[in-house]
Structure formats: structure tokens, C-alpha cells
Amino acid sequence: MQKKTNVWNNVDWITISIYLAMMFIGWINIYAAVYNEEHKSIFDMTQQYGKQLMWIGAAIFIAVLMINTDSKFFVTFAFPIYIAIIFLLMLVPFIGTTINGAKSWIQFGGFLLQPSEFMKMGTSLALARYISSYNFKMHSWKSLLALAGILFVPVGLIFLQNDTGSAIVFGVFLLVLYREGLNGIVLFFSFLIALVFVLTMVLEPLPTILILTFAAFLINYLIRKKTKRNLIGMATFTSIFGILWLINYLAEGGVDPLYFVFAAAFISSLVFFLWAIMLHKRSLAILIGIYLGSVLFSVSVDYVFHNIMEQHQRDRINELLGIQSDLHGAGYHVNQSKIAIGSGGFFGKGFLQGTQTKFDFVPEQSTDFIFCTVGEEWGFLGSTLVIGLFMALLMRLIFLAERNRSKFSRVYGYCVATILFFHFAVNIGMTIGLAPVIGIPLPFFSYGGSSLWSFTLLLFVFVRLDASRFEQLSY
Amino acid sequence: MDTFSKRKVIVAGIMLGVGILFVLRLFTLQITNKTYKQFATRNVLREITIYPARGYIYDRNNELMVYNKAAYDLMLIPREVKAFDTTELCNIIQLDRKDLREAIAKAKQYSRYKPSIVAGQISSDIYAPLQEKLYKYPGFFVQSRTLREYPSKSAAQALGFVGEVNQRTIETDKYYKSGDYIGVSGLEKAYEKELRGIKGVQKSMVDVHNRIKGKYNDGLEDTTAILGQNLITGFDAKLQAYAELLMTNKKGAVVAIEPATGEIILMVSAPSYDPNLLVGRQRSKNYSILMQDSVYKPTWNRAIIGEYSPGSTFKLVNALIALQEHSVTPYDRFSCSGQGSTPIRCTHSHASPVAMREGIRESCNPYFWNVFRSIINHSPTAEEGYRVWRDHVVNFGFAQRVGTELSSERKGNLAETSYYDKYFGQKRWNAMTIRSLSIGQGEILVTPLQMANMAAIIANRGYYITPHLVRAIQDPNRVSHELEFEKKVIDIRPEHFNTVIEGMQAVIEDTKLQHTVKLDSVIVCGKTGTVQNPHGADHSAFVAFAPRDTPKIAIAVYIENAGFGATYAAPIAGLLIEKYLNDSIAPRRKDLEQRLIETDLLNVVEVKRKL
Numbered sequence A: 001m002q003k004k005t006n007v008w009n010n011v012d013w014i015t016i017s018i019y020l021a022m023m024f025i026g027w028i029n030i031y032a033a034v035y036n037e038e039h040k041s042i043f044d045m046t047q048q049y050g051k052q053l054m055w056i057g058a059a060i061f062i063a064v065l066m067i068n069t070d071s072k073f074f075v076t077f078a079f080p081i082y083i084a085i086i087f088l089l090m091l092v093p094f095i096g097t098t099i100n101g102a103k104s105w106i107q108f109g110g111f112l113l114q115p116s117e118f119m120k121m122g123t124s125l126a127l128a129r130y131i132s133s134y135n136f137k138m139h140s141w142k143s144l145l146a147l148a149g150i151l152f153v154p155v156g157l158i159f160l161q162n163d164t165g166s167a168i169v170f171g172v173f174l175l176v177l178y179r180e181g182l183n184g185i186v187l188f189f190s191f192l193i194a195l196v197f198v199l200t201m202v203l204e205p206l207p208t209i210l211i212l213t214f215a216a217f218l219i220n221y222l223i224r225k226k227t228k229r230n231l232i233g234m235a236t237f238t239s240i241f242g243i244l245w246l247i248n249y250l251a252e253g254g255v256d257p258l259y260f261v262f263a264a265a266f267i268s269s270l271v272f273f274l275w276a277i278m279l280h281k282r283s284l285a286i287l288i289g290i291y292l293g294s295v296l297f298s299v300s301v302d303y304v305f306h307n308i309m310e311q312h313q314r315d316r317i318n319e320l321l322g323i324q325s326d327l328h329g330a331g332y333h334v335n336q337s338k339i340a341i342g343s344g345g346f347f348g349k350g351f352l353q354g355t356q357t358k359f360d361f362v363p364e365q366s367t368d369f370i371f372c373t374v375g376e377e378w379g380f381l382g383s384t385l386v387i388g389l390f391m392a393l394l395m396r397l398i399f400l401a402e403r404n405r406s407k408f409s410r411v412y413g414y415c416v417a418t419i420l421f422f423h424f425a426v427n428i429g430m431t432i433g434l435a436p437v438i439g440i441p442l443p444f445f446s447y448g449g450s451s452l453w454s455f456t457l458l459l460f461v462f463v464r465l466d467a468s469r470f471e472q473l474s475y
Numbered sequence B: 001m002d003t004f005s006k007r008k009v010i011v012a013g014i015m016l017g018v019g020i021l022f023v024l025r026l027f028t029l030q031i032t033n034k035t036y037k038q039f040a041t042r043n044v045l046r047e048i049t050i051y052p053a054r055g056y057i058y059d060r061n062n063e064l065m066v067y068n069k070a071a072y073d074l075m076l077i078p079r080e081v082k083a084f085d086t087t088e089l090c091n092i093i094q095l096d097r098k099d100l101r102e103a104i105a106k107a108k109q110y111s112r113y114k115p116s117i118v119a120g121q122i123s124s125d126i127y128a129p130l131q132e133k134l135y136k137y138p139g140f141f142v143q144s145r146t147l148r149e150y151p152s153k154s155a156a157q158a159l160g161f162v163g164e165v166n167q168r169t170i171e172t173d174k175y176y177k178s179g180d181y182i183g184v185s186g187l188e189k190a191y192e193k194e195l196r197g198i199k200g201v202q203k204s205m206v207d208v209h210n211r212i213k214g215k216y217n218d219g220l221e222d223t224t225a226i227l228g229q230n231l232i233t234g235f236d237a238k239l240q241a242y243a244e245l246l247m248t249n250k251k252g253a254v255v256a257i258e259p260a261t262g263e264i265i266l267m268v269s270a271p272s273y274d275p276n277l278l279v280g281r282q283r284s285k286n287y288s289i290l291m292q293d294s295v296y297k298p299t300w301n302r303a304i305i306g307e308y309s310p311g312s313t314f315k316l317v318n319a320l321i322a323l324q325e326h327s328v329t330p331y332d333r334f335s336c337s338g339q340g341s342t343p344i345r346c347t348h349s350h351a352s353p354v355a356m357r358e359g360i361r362e363s364c365n366p367y368f369w370n371v372f373r374s375i376i377n378h379s380p381t382a383e384e385g386y387r388v389w390r391d392h393v394v395n396f397g398f399a400q401r402v403g404t405e406l407s408s409e410r411k412g413n414l415a416e417t418s419y420y421d422k423y424f425g426q427k428r429w430n431a432m433t434i435r436s437l438s439i440g441q442g443e444i445l446v447t448p449l450q451m452a453n454m455a456a457i458i459a460n461r462g463y464y465i466t467p468h469l470v471r472a473i474q475d476p477n478r479v480s481h482e483l484e485f486e487k488k489v490i491d492i493r494p495e496h497f498n499t500v501i502e503g504m505q506a507v508i509e510d511t512k513l514q515h516t517v518k519l520d521s522v523i524v525c526g527k528t529g530t531v532q533n534p535h536g537a538d539h540s541a542f543v544a545f546a547p548r549d550t551p552k553i554a555i556a557v558y559i560e561n562a563g564f565g566a567t568y569a570a571p572i573a574g575l576l577i578e579k580y581l582n583d584s585i586a587p588r589r590k591d592l593e594q595r596l597i598e599t600d601l602l603n604v605v606e607v608k609r610k611l
């Protein structure tokens, strides 16, 4: 009994308060988003808002259960839990239920659970357990291979279940690995590759190359402050493009201007690369190398996408980036979402006064686009508060992770923080037009029991681990 | 502390960076950029249902029986309403302020966001000034739709009417939304799917001033309405109207069928009503008046739901069955003692004994008692004999729905052997016990439609085509698709019909009907019936067809409480046959026509009842 009181004395009430506040705000916004006049009561169990209250109740129960669990349990059973969820994931194709085209749900009694949601916690535990083991060395082949194994088994399984959005989330563990010593260059290139890929897919290669070109000149200017040479570079690029375009125009060749932009980028890069080598300007050579690599990557992504991939593979990517599922043409949903949020103004339209979400201009109002309702009805004030809450939670989690002497707890804490961060960044980024439309929920806000419970589980395992930070753990 | 501890700053920095980026983005979206606010107000979606024109209904001569006229519903979205001049709006739409207030309150109660009808079925002359002033009333808009118009004001029950769809239909058929119209009865109901067409939807963006700002999403979600299909019926609209005129102030039904095709030429149920009453803003008021009329029940289609004893008209069937079963020959004679006959007395006085032709002519009850007894006794037991008889009767389309498109059609009734077993006890009944059937009384009920069909069978000498109202369906491109109907052959040999038809000709030519029904140019065959009515004066029935050798029309007339069939039912049939075949009434028969139109049997009944 004494142990139990100790636990409740040591839990981090700041984290718990933010958690409860988020669920509450989420709940009233779900109410506003799907508000139905025939069911005015927020407690009406036939409606999403009534059900969400039930899910919240169950989530709090899960949280209490986690806090009352012995923290050693999570360390000892990290791998078994990870393996058990992998098994569940493998069972999904056989006993799963299909919802919205993804066969990624399992029905337990009256509840639908998505094992991929719980996989995030399982993988976090396994990563924490492995990284905190004595024989782990970040840059040894063996360790990298093991890490890759821990990550790619669940990612592969989830990917096979057509739930690409959830699979992408695991990419964020790179941040955890970075914190634990992974070379920063890996992080930088991963980010660059993802960025160029998304830009190419969403914007087409031509604007992508132009953006990359502009970025390269900007970075070069910021590093080296040589305005004159930058202008010469731009002039070279533009004139090569211009000459080619003019020839094509006069000859009525009808060639896609993409080729001219690409040629301009390629030729001018080569010229300046040779020049940089000759003058031993190493940083310029690296910059041009990265630039040229990105351009080539963008063009080849586009080529592979259009000429090598099968239609169903293309559909998958389009769906992931919200291009295909957006039946009304690219950007329509995002535009509606931006209109909803933008029309909120400083103070918002007020509780239940939003028109954009209610008239079904915004899709998935209660799940993926719940932030629209916040933005429309509570304005800049409310949306900033929500972002502030997330920032507070993330900072608090990093603080808690860092104060833990146990490496297991720290790595797990970082996993929790980065997963929540990724969901936050992609979900809200999507509603305000800063991220592709990847359908993943906003933690603790979006409607749905499965995601709420999995995030609760994820968070409260860490709250429990943190509560026992004074105990001497063997890891 | 580990060596990479400093990286926490980078990780936290990335997170904070994204957070700050989001806040900046929100700042531009929500505060500095005003265009989104304008977008949002402009973004108010207005969904207008495009109701396709309902299909027309034509008669056999391509004359329009039902078409459409334009009408408009004033709609309201409560949430968008701003303060407005109620008096002015009420003046424009000619509505009480109280009614308007109630309608708005009701709309609010239904939904603040979804449109409700405030004033339905506004006519074109009100619509024009309303449309001009509509900008003054944010939240209001007009939705156009079509209303039915019945130029000949006839065939109300057969054509049926349209009304607002009820809640149960909305729940079971997702095509329908609250406020939609649906065929409620008659052909409007039977051919609802063909007539209604397919609704379209037009989504528009409107601004706060109620002005349409363009198509929503470039009209990608709009659907065009598909026009309803037209029905081409077998009705003769002129004859239908004439029949209704003749049935003025009478209670009963008239059905006429073209024997060769089974097309129903007319279907009258009297008393009737003007179908135009059930259209427009007065609809609900008129509807409840019609439904509450429990004396005349004007919405009842007696032609198909009226179940009556066929009376003496049924003797034709008994004669045919006996001939087919060889239980009597056309020449077998039976004696008649007039009023003193047993077990059934004769209602006429005539020479005795009589054979079939005279039996039919004189409608001799004792003769048909003998005919019926011969059929029943032709089998070893009464039960078997009854079964044989009953099978024949059923073969004539009795005791079953003959199969028109109208869903309210009734079966009539004809007792099974089990009924008599239960009533009298097994083997404790015989021809004598059920003798009423010999003269079309007793445990037999038929509809006027079935009687007309019987006349068609005799006219065809032994078959009928399923009677039907609609001959063809015309698609919106005005291409007609002929419908096909089943031909049913009666198990009685054609020569037997000739004997009966001779009798029927004699009915018209050798009795006093020669003054009222016989035509100069055409041989008419018919049979009267006077049906005992325990509740009042006898019903008057008559079946006929003409011309005898190339029948064009078979008809049944049934008039409640009108006494002898010969008095009213037969001359009405005669006039209808004459009008149909000759297109006019001979001058010498104009008096008869006038007298029949003026005959008021309804108020006679009233008087009788009072006495």
C-alpha cells in the first residue's frame, strides 16, 4: 500500500492536467463539429459526442491502471508487449474489419481497435529497451541492423494493411535516435529527401526544381554573402533556360518546359561545381552537390511515379498525400479547411456558431479536421491555446525524459514526445495548408476510442515510468 | 549525463519551431488575411432540388388527361434570417402574419440549418413579385416545382393523386426527402417510378444578401433532373367524362373494357370529385373534406373496391358452365310458375317452359335454379359438383384480383366448400342449400371491374387479356414502349358462348330494353341484374358488349339503390356504347339522355332514409 501512495505523490500532475484539458477541449469541439439539433444533449450516447465521453471515461480508467502498474513491468515486458502487438497486427488480415477501405481494425466485443495505433507504444517500448541495453552502440552495424529490424517489421506490416498514414509516423523515431547519438547528417538528409519527395508529388517537379534553385541561391547568399556571384549564377540559370525555351518556341517544338529547367539546373550546376573545385571552395561544392542531387531525385521520383509504378501504387501515394482522395481536385479540402479556420478571426465565431464545419464544407470534421472547429469557433485565441497546450506538453515530456536517470525511461519519453509531435505537426499542418493531407488523428482531440486509448496508454506508461524515477532501475 | 544531452535543445527547438510556425501561420490566416472571412460568408451553401416535370397521362386518342403547371415553394433557412418587414412579405405571398410566424417557428424547430417550406405551392402570379423582392429577405429562397392539372376533371379515383411523402416512405426509400411529392393512389401511385423521373440537385454558393454567387464547387456535384415518363392509357377521356355526367347524383361504378386488348376504356366511380381539388394550397383542406365524407366516400374507387352481388348478370356464367359440363343443353326446357315457383320464385311473367335463350331473355329464376342444380348434381357429390362449378367461376376472373395496375383492387369473394362445411356441416349441404348462387346472390361478391371483364370474356367467346389502364409508356424522347399483357383462355368451348350471346341479344331486342338500349346500327348484347339489398333499395346492374360479332366495347354498370337493372344501369350502358361506337347520340335518344343525367338517386335515398 505504501508503494501506491508513493506513486501518486510522484506522478507529474502538470502532464496529467494538460492531458485532461486536451481531452475536454477535444470533446466540446467534437460536440460543436457534429452538433445535431435532434440530439442537443452533449451526453447523448447515440451521437459522437456522447460516445467520445464514454471513450474518455475508459481512457481515464486506462491511465489509472497504468499508474497502478509496477514500472518494472514495462521494462521486463517491453519485448513481449512489442511482439504481442506484432502478432495482433499479423492477425488483422485474417480477423480484421474493414473501415474506410483500410482493413486495419479488430473488433473486441463492441469495440473496434486499431492494432497499428498500439504498435506505436509497443515499438517505443522495444526501442527504449534495446537502446538502453549495455551492448548497444549507435553506429555499430549490429545495433543499426537491430534498430532497423525493430522499426521496419511494424512499419512493413502496417504498410501492407493499406494504412500508410500510420506507417509514416514511425519515421519520427529518427529524432529519438538522433537524441541518442545518431549522426545529424542522417537526420538532415532524411528530412531533405522527404521534403523533395512531398514537393515533387504535390507540386510537380518543375516548381520543385525552381524552389530548390531559389533555396540554393538563398543559402549560398546567407553563407557566403557574395551578391555578385549569386547574380551571375541566377543569370546563367535563367539564360540557359531562356535560350532553350526560345529555340523551342521558334521551332514550335512543343517540348515540356520541365526539360529546359532541368537542363538549365544541370548545366549551370556543372559549370559552378567545376569552378568551385578549381577555386577550392568546398562549401559551395557541397551545396551544389546537394542541390544537384535533390534535382535529380525530384526528376527521378517523378519519372518512377509516372513510368515505372503500377496504377495501384500511384493510388497509394496519391491517397497518402491527399491528392487522390480529394475528389474535388487538389487542394479543395485544404482550402475549405483554411476558409473555416481563417473565418474564425481573433476571437472566433463562438461556441456552436461555426458555419463552415457544420455545412459539411470541411470533411471529417470530428476526426482528422477537428482543428477546423477550434479555429472557426474559438479563433486565433483558441487555436493558439491549443498549440500552446501541445508545446507545453511536449516541452514537459522532454523535461521529464531528461530528468530520468534511467536510459529506458528517457528513450521511451522521447518516443512519446516525438510521436505526439509528429501527429500534432502533420494534423494541424494539414488543416492550415502546411503539410500534405495525411489522415492521422490529433492526439487527445480527434473523435475515436481506439486512437484516444492508444495515446493514453502511450503517455501514461511514461507518466508511470517517470513517477518511479527515484527508484534505482537496473537499466 | 550522456554526451548527446545537448541535442535535447535541438529536438525541443524543432518542436518549438513548428509550434511557432503554426502560430505565425494562424496569425496570417485568421487575423491579417481578411479574404477567408469573405470566403466563409460566401461559402454558405444552398442546395436546390430540381424537381423534374412529372410525366403526363394521355388517353387512347392522345388527349391529355393529366399535365403540369408551375408552382413555387417559398423556403427558409432559419439561421440565415435577418430582421425583415413581415407585413410586406405577407402581402406579397398572401399569407396571414400569424400563419407566417407559425411557419417560421415550425421551420426553426425542424432545423436551424436546413431549409423548410414556409409557403408551399405559390402560383406563378405571386411568384413574379416575390422574386423581385426576395433580396430583402435573407434566408428565404424559392424552389420551383410542378403541380398536377386535370383538364377534363374526370377519372379522379383511377388517376389518383399525388401528395407529400410520408415519414415511413422517407425512412424506407432514400430517394424521397421530406416535402417531396409521391403518387398516393391510382395510376399516380402505380406508375410512381415512371412518372416521377429523377430529381436533380443544384448546389450554389450564396452570400449574406441571399444572392447566388455561383455554382458550388464548379457544379461538379450538381446532377441534372431527368424528366418523368408519360403514360398512354386506354381511357377515352371524352367517354369517361360523358359517363361521369350520366352518373351524376348516382352512387355506383361503370367500367368499360376493349375486349380484344383488355384496355380499360373508362372507369367511373360515383359520386366522384374534381381531381383539381387535391392540388395546390387548398389541397389539405379539400383532402380532409373528401376523406371525412362518410356517406358518399368520393375518394373510393368503387369500380375496383366495391364488392357487390352480381345478381342476374351472373346467370350468364352459370349458363356457360352448364353447357360446358353438358349438364344441360341449349334446348332443355324447365317450367316456370312465375311468382309461385319454388324454391325460387320468378320475378317476371312469361310463357313456360323456357329453354336457355328465353331463360336468359326473361332472366327466369326457376330456369337458372335448374341450371345450377344440374351442374352441382352432375358430379357424384354436391361437394364435388360445387368444386367443378367454383373452378369455372374462378376461371372467369372472379374471387381474385384480375390484375390491373391499381393496388387497391379487391378480390371479391366466393365461398369455398370448407365454408359450407363449417356453416352447415360436412355433407349436410347441397344445391338446394346454396341455391342463391344460381341467381348471383348468396356467398358471392364481385367488383364492377370483374363484371366488365366477364362481359369481355363473353364478347371474346372465351378469353380475356388482363384488364389494364396503361397501354404504353412514353420516354422523355417521346418514344413509346408498348406494354405486354397476359392472355387467359377460359375452359369453355367457343360454341357455347354463341348460345348465351343469342340470349343476350334477345335481352336487348325482345324486352322493353329495345326502347332504351337497342341501337339502330349496332347489335348490342347485354344482361340486366337486380340485386337484392338488405340495407335498402335494390342495386341495379347491367353488363353488355357490342357490336355482337366484332366487339369493340364490353361494359358493366352498377348503380346502388336504383331498383331494377333495366331502369337505370341498362340505358346508361346503352348511351355509353352508342357514344363510343357512333361518337354521338341519336336525336331520338336525347330525351332519354337528358332524363338519365337529371335523375337524382342520391337524394331519393336521403328522403327514404328520413322516412
Ligand SMILES: [Zn+2]
Binding pocket: B336, B337, B338, B346, B347, B348, B350, B362, B363, B364, B365, B366, B367
Ligand atoms: Zn320465369
